[in-house]
Amino acid sequence: MAQLPYHYGVKLRVFPSNEQKRLIKLNSDASRYIYNEMNGMNRELFALHQVKTPIKLVQTRIETLKQRLKHPAINISNIHGWLNDRALDSDMKANAIKNYRTAWKNFRKVHRAGTPVFHKKRTEQKYQTSNHYASKIEIPNMFNGSVRLLDDKHIQLSKLGRLRFKGMPAKLIARKAEIRIGTTTISMDATGRYYVSLQLASDQPFVNSETSQSDSAIGIDLNTDNFLTDSSANVIANPRFYRSIKGKLAKAQRTLSRRATRAKKAHRSLRESKNYQKQRQRVATIQRKVANRRKNFLHLVSTALIKNHDLVVAEELRSKNLLRNHALAMNIADVGWRMLLGMLAYKADLYKRQFVTVDPRNTTQTCSDCGFIMGTEPTQKLTLADRQWTCPRCTAYHIRDHNAAKNILAKGLVTLTDQ
Structure with a gap:
């Protein structure tokens, strides 16, 4: 592989x-x-x-x-x-x-993740297995390994046998004779749904990167007011998926807490308490739906950015540090910035595009026309409330997020030139 x-x-x-x-x-x-x-x-x-x-x-x-x-x-x-x-x-x-x-x-x-810790017993289940091909097989593919497809709806797994599946993209089914299967992960989520994750490899690219090639570069500014603003002044609204179900989730979690208290008073194990487990699944289902909606939104945005531009430049955000701000923590966690940056990184390799991250320092405080930095004498730094401003040196009028996106793109171009 x-x-x-x-x-x-x-x-x-x-x-x-x-x-x-x-x-x-x-x-x-x-x-x-x-x-x-x-x-x-x-x-x-x-x-x-x-x-x-x-x-x-x-x-x-x-x-x-x-x-x-x-x-x-x-x-x-x-x-x-x-x-x-x-x-x-x-x-x-x-x-x-x-x-x-x-x-x-x-x-x-x-050195950032820390040393390995003990894995706790949770509701979720997961383990990994490997795919093996016999030495006599001339052309390994998705049909002749220890993990293999039996048809378009069934898969064979070691020890488990035949399993019905759904969700295989049509483009992979059309090319299954030339694709190999590697490490396979079998998992169950908190709602009781089972999944199989396949690592695939091939001699041919999985996507056609030449059909939508566009000679353009774009910088993107990520924020909580609107999800994304690019250097071309296009704005993508923040969908706020978590806020849309916050009340419903809180109500379900209160019910879950009461059922946990009752089970403990009755000296019943939470794993064996049917009422508690039923409510736990309801809470997990709400959370899964929010996560799926957010992930789908991020996939659509990241794919559109990568397919339509040769170069995408974003600011390198450390969500772990940003989440220490308790006033903004919920909004920051809801938008999924780190997930978006991860998607842009691997999709850039997939579509043979360039993706660069730059230091976000002063990107919002710098005038994209003349380079003046707010906060230097005799000016003060812009606050989060300042969404529009005028440069005191060149009198250029700026929309905060659009100006930041242009500065991010300029930094990215300089980084590539230096390389």
Whole structure:
């Protein structure tokens, strides 16, 4: 998969039987257990290394843990016999170990996400498996691997067998003879819906990037007043998806809280309380609908920007820092800026366009005509309430967001020139 030049991802909704649901839960629990066992051994190893006195018992334990971590799939299964169950996917174990080691690599590379933590048992379920092709297969595709399509509506998965699915794009079905399937993720969300995510690869591009080529560059300013303003003065209104259901969600959450209190007073487990679980699913359904509407909106906006422009320049926003402002936190979380920037980044690679992020410093305070920066003597900085202003040096009239978008585009062009 890695050696193929083009990659794509697709998420399908599947409809498992009761037995298949049981197997998904079993594999999900095993995946989480293996991840947590490795994390526990590493934490114990770190604590034992803090013991400076050369105690033989401590040294023996350190060597034992090191040996177990070298071959965790065999050693953890030997200690915990239930992991040898035939219903468990061996590729699930390998992927759980791989994900844990990747978490450490990411920590060493970035240092921002923190060290790996224990995975809690939640309502959601998820595990990963791998696709294998026999050596005698001449042309690997979506029909002849261990994970394969049986027809346009059914997929075969290791240990689970035949599953009905929906949501496969028609363009992928038309080219399924030349596409390979890689890592596969089986998951269940909080509302009880099951999904299969497929990593796809091919020798040919998944999209035709030449049909809508346009020699243009655009800068975009993201804000909460309106969702987006570009350097051509086009404005996309903020849909405010969360605010539209805020009252309905709050009412459902209050009911959920009351049912949790009643279950605790009756000494009933929340997992076994039917009324609580029914209301929990209602709350999760409302939240899923909002998330789906927001994601669909962001996909439409990002695809239109990338397909219609050769260069898209945006400001590099750190949502984690912005969310510390409690007065704006809800509005910032509702617009989904980081998700949009992520979509623009991978779609630019997909459509062979350029996407650049720039430092947002002074983009709203700088005059796009003469370069004067508000806040320098004898002027004061613009506040969030100042949506329109006139430059004191060149007397140019600016709409705040349009001016910022032009400055962002100019910064992006300078960045590309310097490269």
